Amino acid sequence: MLQVSGLSKQFKMHIRDGLVIDGFNDVSFTAYKGKLLAVTGKSGIGKSTLLKCIYRTYKPTGGSVIYLSRDGKKVDLAKEEDQTIIWLRKSELGYVSQFLHVIPRVSALDILAGRLLTGNASPKGAREEAEYLLDRVRISKSLWNMYPSTFSGGEKQRLNILLAIAAKPNLLLLDEPTASLDAVSKDIIIELILDTKKKGVTLIGVFHDRDAIKALADTRYDMRKNRLVAVS
Amino acid sequence: MDNIMPVLAVRNMSVRFGESCEYCIKGCAVEKGRCPYCHTIWALNKVSFNLYPGEILGIVGESGSGKSTLLKALYFDMEVSCGEAYLSEYREGRENIFEISSQQKRYIRNHKMGMVYQNPVMGLRMNFSNSANVAEKLIAAGIRNAGNMTQRAEYLLSHVEVPVSRIKEEPKNFSGGMQQRVQISKALANNPPVLLLDEVTTGLDLSVQARVLDLIKKIQLELGISMIVVSHDLSVIRMMSDRTLVMLGGRIVEEGLTDQILEDPIHEFTQTLVHSLL
Ligand SMILES: Nc1ncnc2c1ncn2[C@@H]1O[C@H](COP(=O)(O)OP(=O)(O)O)[C@@H](O)[C@H]1O
Ligand SMILES: [Mg+2]
Numbered sequence: 403m404l405q406v407s408g409l410s411k412q413f414k415m416h417i418r419d420g421l422v423i424d425g426f427n428d429v430s431f432t433a434y435k436g437k438l439l440a441v442t443g444k445s446g447i448g449k450s451t452l453l454k455c456i457y458r459t460y461k462p463t464g465g466s467v468i469y470l471s472r473d474g475k476k477v478d479l480a481k482e483e484d485q486t487i488i489w490l491r492k493s494e495l496g497y498v499s500q501f502l503h504v505i506p507r508v509s510a511l512d513i514l515a516g517r518l519l520t521g522n523a524s525p526k527g528a529r530e531e532a533e534y535l536l537d538r539v540r541i542s543k544s545l546w547n548m549y550p551s552t553f554s555g556g557e558k559q560r561l562n563i564l565l566a567i568a569a570k571p572n573l574l575l576l577d578e579p580t581a582s583l584d585a586v587s588k589d590i591i592i593e594l595i596l597d598t599k600k601k602g603v604t605l606i607g608v609f610h611d612r613d614a615i616k617a618l619a620d621t622r623y624d625m626r627k628n629r630l631v632a633v634s
Numbered sequence: 635m636d637n638i639m640p641v642l643a644v645r646n647m648s649v650r651f652g653e654s655c656e657y658c659i660k661g662c663a664v665e666k667g668r669c670p671y672c673h674t675i676w677a678l679n680k681v682s683f684n685l686y687p688g689e690i691l692g693i694v695g696e697s698g699s700g701k702s703t704l705l706k707a708l709y710f711d712m713e714v715s716c717g718e719a720y721l722s723e724y725r726e727g728r729e730n731i732f733e734i735s736s737q738q739k740r741y742i743r744n745h746k747m748g749m750v751y752q753n754p755v756m757g758l759r760m761n762f763s764n765s766a767n768v769a770e771k772l773i774a775a776g777i778r779n780a781g782n783m784t785q786r787a788e789y790l791l792s793h794v795e796v797p798v799s800r801i802k803e804e805p806k807n808f809s810g811g812m813q814q815r816v817q818i819s820k821a822l823a824n825n826p827p828v829l830l831l832d833e834v835t836t837g838l839d840l841s842v843q844a845r846v847l848d849l850i851k852k853i854q855l856e857l858g859i860s861m862i863v864v865s866h867d868l869s870v871i872r873m874m875s876d877r878t879l880v881m882l883g884g885r886i887v888e889e890g891l892t893d894q895i896l897e898d899p900i901h902e903f904t905q906t907l908v909h910s911l912l
């Protein structure tokens with residue numbers, strides 16, 4: 403569960419004579435376990451900024467982000483110590499954008515198996531599961547031992563979501579994970595996200611297309627009106 | 635998720651070159667690390683930070699900001715003017731390591747901390763073989779059995795991907811990237827819990843740089859060792875560290891998650907640093 407209250411973000415640009423740029427203002431909502439909250443609003447309104455504030459890539463200027471961790475503790479992600487955020491990111495917070503960020507010069511299979519290894523999996527078990535998952539998202543076997551930098555956009559994005567899910571998040575933030583993808587990749591990704599919901603993960607997502615919102619969202623937060631609205 | 639104990643806690647650490655005066659000794663704002671009255675250089679000015687278990691902590695800043703001074707003083711290559719540092723693996727972190735005997739400091743250098751310098755000449759004996767370089771460190775830590783020593787030296791050197799066929803050679807004949815590998819294996823010889831790395835890939839070709847950084851990252855994951863990685867190069871910091879300190883004029887001006895430092899720098903200097911690279 404995640405409770406956002408009065409959250410806002412302003413950027414102060416010292417290198418532009420102290421110019422203040424508005425990210426977003428006074429956002430409040432609650433996201434629940436096993437549900438997906440879609441964040442909507444036109445481009446530039448602050449959707450990505452909001453997700454980055456929750457993940458703490460951006461430092462919120464005001465408000466709070468109360469997160470209930472797996473071990474039942476309430477932490478304010480807006481103010482929590484850096485090393486606790488790092489620990490939470492490694493164990494239960496996930497973030498996926500349209501861009502795949504992975505360690506260079508490591509094969510797709512090794513990266514995914516490495517991600518699955520955290521926990522009590524054996525190296526062999528992790529490898530088998532990685533193979534199963536790559537196959538499931540229809541990444542062809544010939545690519546498994548290649549570096550993801552050589553993949554197509556759709557393949558990269560399928561791997562990107564797999565990696566996020568493999569880390570077994572409790573809260574997963576999705577920033578346009580289906581942007582500019584072919585129909586097949588889009589369907590595969592929607593299927594993966596539905597699966598993740600069933601596992602009881604709390605999801606917050608930005609999607610550019612209505613189909614994805616219809617298929618996935620339980621609630622919708624409109625950033626123009628600054629409130630929850632009907633899904634469709 | 636309870637409070638994580640740091641492996642290294644540094645408090646108000648200062649290194650000055652010069653006598654200091656009434657003004658600057660009080661820790662008044664010293665622009666660019668130099669006192670306007672007595673011209674004392676404050677290479678480090680009341681620096682405090684924690685290094686946590688298993689983390690790579692990045693330190694970034696322009697040349698002259700105090701990064702190397704920080705590492706050298708922590709490794710006792712240089713004296714601090716004042717301040718405290720506590721190592722959780724030395725007397726349970728109860729003694730300020732800046733105030734212990736020189737014999738105890740040597741013990742820490744040989745068992746509890748490793749250092750990799752930008753210039754391999756600082757860390758290696760160029761006329762000794764690679765294996766002798768590593769053995770020197772093992773002897774310093776009290777290992778006397780020649781068989782064990784050779785075995786361990788071979789193991790360490792092959793671990794950093796120095797070909798077994800070349801371990802009897804002298805590092806002076808090696809390329810820069812290979813010399814750094816030898817330095818890393820020497821620094822790791824006695825399994826220190828903390829490894830300090832000062833601009834270790836600066837000046838290397840980009841492809842060599844990438845491979846040395848890959849190696850460091852791999853070692854960190856395998857051994858779970860805590861590292862401080864100093865670099866003026868933000869791309870090195872981006873690749874290596876979870877958390878980053880930004881230094882300017884002997885002070886830490888910003889501290890944060892590495893992605894926050896790079897994408898949402900708060901301090902004016904950090905903004906300049908990040909935007910100059912975009
Ligand atoms: N031995 C020294 N004598 C006088 N000034 C020094 C000495 N060593 C370093 N400094 C000064 O201390 C400051 C910090 O230097 P340094 O730690 O080398 O910075 P960095 O590693 O960030 O480039 C600089 O102003 C430098 O000129
Ligand atoms: Mg330096």
Ligand SMILES: [Zn+2]
Nearest residue numbers: 655658669672
């Ligand atoms: Zn002075």
